[in-house]
Amino acid sequence: MGYVMTQSTIMEMNLPNLPKPVVTTMQQKMYLEILTDKVAADGSAKQRQVIRRVISTVASTGGPVAQDSEYDSASAESPVGPLGEMLAKTLKPMVGAEWQQTVSARGEVSDIQVPEKFLEGLKSNPAAGMMGNMATPDGLKQLSTQAAMIFPEGAVQTGATWDSTVEVKLPFGTMSTKKITKYLGPGERELERMSVTTEVAFEPTPNAPATLKIVDNEADGEIVFDRQAGRLIKSSLRQVTNMQVSAGLQTFDQTVTTNVLYLLDEGGTDPPKPDR
Incomplete structure (x- = not known):
């Protein structure tokens, strides 16, 4: 079973010492394969998840130097420039890395085994120190567990709601996102x-050198699930978060717009070949 996850993030910062906002646009497409090895009598499944291909682009404008780069794990050509080299160093070890996990009949994830190759890619990123616990095995396990799509126990009636919360520990505080379904x-x-x-x-975090304040947040998404086949067909979410960041003597506004689409690849698990 294959999935394609597409994510785009636009981060706009209004720095006081620059005439224009600094806008960084990141787009990433990831081809995933999920293999089920065993299904127990209680409906729980032993699974392996493998990243088959990653395509990532980053572009930045408004700062002292405009930058852009692209990395495609299926391309024989190496990315150029410091930004491209950083993308390759971070993402290349993740391709082919195999996660192992157990998923319950309700979607709860446990017994997660994070591949060392995946961690190597994260640790090589210069921004790893700002990722907090996301760059550690325990942090990734916690994030995977909290981000899983979990159904409530028993029958669900039309109009029923349930929620789950994801917490990410950063060097200067804890960001929590509550998802209401x-x-x-x-x-x-x-x-x-x-x-x-x-x-x-x-x-x-008390006495942190930098902090941020959430001004407002808007989000809208959809989940489509095939009950008969017991699998996710589509998950989409668009989120716009406005915040105020304070670091040292500077305070500036920042807007982060994120679009995430997780789509069943009904055409098969083999990702397409790179464009020539």
């Missing part, structure tokens, strides 16, 4: 549909 009822082809929204909060 609402069951909208069956749709076409007997597929189950749900809406998604989020609430974002930040708890600063």
Whole structure:
């Protein structure tokens, strides 16, 4: 079973010493394969998850120097420039790395084994220190567990809601995102549909050199699930978060716009070849 995850993030910072906002756009497409090795009597499954291909682009404008670069793990050509080299060093070890996990009948994830290759890629990123616990085995396990799509126990009626919270520990505080899911009822082809929204909060670390304040957050998403096949068909989320960042004597506004699409690849698990 294959999935394609597409994520785009636009980060706009209004720095006081620059005439224009600094805008960084990051786009990433990841081809994933999920292999189920064993299903127990209680419905839990032993799974392996492998990243088959990653395509990542980064572009930055408004700063002292404009930068852009692209990395494609399936391309024979090496990316150029410091930014391209950083992308390759971070992402290349992740391709082919195999996660192992157990998924319950409700979608709960446990017994996660993070591949060392994956961690090597994260640790090689110059920004690893700013990732907090996300760059550690325990942090990745916690994030995977909290981000899993978990259904409530028992029958779910149309209009029912449930929530889950993801916490990311950063050097200067803890960012928590509460995901609220609402069951909208069956749709076409007997597929189950749900809406998604989020609430974002930040708890600063005492005496941290930098901190941020969440000004407002808007989010809208959709989940489509095939109950008969027991698999996710589509998950999408668009989130816009406005925040105020303080570091030293500087305070500036920052807007982060994120679009994430997780789509079942019904054409097969083999990712397409790179463009020539």
